[in-house]
Amino acid sequence: MTVADVQLFVTSAVGGAMVGETVEGIARYPINLRYPQSWRDSPQALRQLPILTPMKQQITLADVADVKVSTGPSMLKTENARPTSWIYIDARDRDMVSVVHDLQKAIAEKVQLKPGTSVAFSGQFELLERANHKLKLMVPMTLMIIFVLLYLAFRRVGEALLIISSVPFALVGGIWLLWWMGFHLSVATGTGFIALAGVAAEFGVVMLMYLRHAIEAEPSLNNPQTFSEQKLDEALYHGRGPARAPESDDGGGDYRWSAADSVWNGSRFRGDEPDCRADDWRHDHRAFAIAVYYPGGI
Incomplete structure (x- = not known):
């Protein structure tokens, strides 16, 4: 049993999988199948989820995976095939361009980035920079x-x-x-x-x-x-x-x-x-x- 088999089982049993479609008059509804909620409403219940191996042996999810609660990003974002993390900045009583210039100067002087890590400013600042180039x-x-x-x-x-x-x-x-x-x-x-x-x-x-x-x-x-x-x-x-x-x-x-x-x-x-x-x-x-x-x- 491979890691892909375990991930496919968790996706189908916990997240659900579409197994068919029902027609009610002119409306069509998908049929999703997954384990009952009582089998997946806690880490203890998830550890006891039954899995059927390709050799027709029944094991539990705890036998092949560690089930635990941990903190992490709510969403994984990528841009240009690189993982990104966004920080939202709102300027008060100042224009956005001068704020970004001060931030760039502070980052260059006080922050040492790890190899493969970069900082880029986007949003309104990027639009203003493009507009300034056009206005020039x-x-x-x-x-x-x-x-x-x-x-x-x-x-x-x-x-x-x-x-x-x-x-x-x-x-x-x-x-x-x-x-x-x-x-x-x-x-x-x-x-x-x-x-x-x-x-x-x-x-x-x-x-x-x-x-x-x-x-x-x-x-x-x-x-x-x-x-x-x-x-x-x-x-x-x-x-x-x-x-x-x-x-x-x-x-x-x-x-x-x-x-x-x-x-x-x-x-x-x-x-x-x-x-x-x-x-x-x-x-x-x-x-x-x-x-x-x-x-x-x-």
């Missing part, structure tokens, strides 16, 4: 695409660079609010900043076009003999007003929706809350900063 590629690509589109629109490198250089000023408001409210940078806020960069560039196009039209509409500014800085300031001041009107409708709508969504949904959307609240000041600060920046740049 997407952010430069986004700025490059914006610059190309601006150059195709104005056909002048200087004006395209003027609009691109204003984008960081539009993002300052969101960064200030994240710091003030104690939020950390995440995938949601990073995605919001990318979207805001496009909206800020759009605002810049509208502002720059209105300012150019205001300057071209003033004949004295096109003549070097009649040009004066006072008239230029007046033209920029009056041109900046109409430029803010169409954009303020869009920005104000985003502001009102974002604030209302943050308040009305409450804690139900806590995961989106940093992005929503930062968006409030992003649009507000964007309109103020660019409205001051473009006239100065021109």
Whole structure:
């Protein structure tokens, strides 16, 4: 009698084995067969389980195995054909990336792993790392695409660079609010900043076009003999007003929706809350900063 025979007996006699199927109308039910519960409800009863050997001899389970109660893992998990043990970590008042970096540093300095043993961090940290790698590629690509589109629109490198250089000023408001409210940078806020960069560039196009039209509409500014800085300031001041009107409708709508969504949904959307609240000041600060920046740049 081999070890496999004993294990097969324990699996069938204690765990049960499907020996048939019954049909009741349109339903089918499996028929499982195993020893009665009174024969397997304690270690003493398990030791007395009768076993029939291939030689037709009856023995007990205690004759071929040690039956005892011991502690062990509730489940054996493997990954990449290696046994694993999982430890769940929850960060409080800190972002997950910095927590994992501190843990990696502490493990490298204070823990000596046995040969064949390794430590890996997965879950939310792994997703954030993947997102950060993608953002490192997407952010430069986004700025490059914006610059190309601006150059195709104005056909002048200087004006395209003027609009691109204003984008960081539009993002300052969101960064200030994240710091003030104690939020950390995440995938949601990073995605919001990318979207805001496009909206800020759009605002810049509208502002720059209105300012150019205001300057071209003033004949004295096109003549070097009649040009004066006072008239230029007046033209920029009056041109900046109409430029803010169409954009303020869009920005104000985003502001009102974002604030209302943050308040009305409450804690139900806590995961989106940093992005929503930062968006409030992003649009507000964007309109103020660019409205001051473009006239100065021109």
